[in-house]
Amino acid sequence: MRALTKTLVSVTAAVGIAAGGLASAGTAVADTSPAPRSAVAASSAAVAAYNNLGLTKIQAYGVQCFLNTSVYVDIDVDGYLGPASWKAMQGFLNRSWDQNLKVDGIVGPATIKGLQYFLKHGGWGYTGKIDGIAGSGTRAAFAKFGQATVEQFCE
Template sequence: MQRTFQRIATGTTAVIALAAGSLALASPSTAAAPSASSTASFSATATLAGYNNLGLTRTQARGVQCFLNTSIYTNIAEDGYLGSASWKAMQAFLNRAWNQKLAVDGNPGPATIRGLQYFLKNGNWGYTGALDGIAGPGTQAAFARFGSAGYKQFC
């Protein structure tokens, strides 16, 4: 009985210590309760981290990067993180192959998302939504299909 109590006490202490340590290291926005702006915080965090995979797994993102590297104009790291170089390559691809007029700035903003949606819709990747520049669930699902196919074919 005493050994069971010791295990419970030790386990509880470890959980409390980990939680306290996590909160102590967290910034105020991370420690706060989720709110309506938590999606905006996630996007800002991903951008601050230097990449924005739009919901793709690292494997799917690598598939996108492997596909982009098939162009003679592109030579990006295939690390599974869609950073500025990956988004510049995607913008250049969308301009070149899909007649988009995007700034090649590495920022996956609304114009780039609209261009990506155009490609995902007209390239038969299953996107059926509006070209609204919002990377919602439909955009993310179609982009994931594209990334998975790119990984299987080019990586």
């Protein structure tokens, strides 16, 4: 009886492996259509092109209007914080808040720390640690800043 059970388990496993191989082969063949792949690639690229850190489009628009008040900045105001907007923000944090950020448009931990410093010491309600993590407190204070700048700097 024990030998029969082992045999049935082995046969079942072999059939499962074979069926899995066929299923993945079918998937590979079905995945050769170029249209869905290009649509996925395009949407992934669009998502990766900006990082609003939770701001609404209107709040991000406000941040961009604010940044454009500097003689050093001339960015498109479109409500999407892309690399040009983040370079402008990094430059602002360096000039006005004595940060030493690499002006590369990348929203990494150093940029988040600089932003947190500004949000904390600039009176925007950030009370958390300056840790380079864009958590809920950072996002809420940044949203408060974005909303205020829309009302003050955008026409």
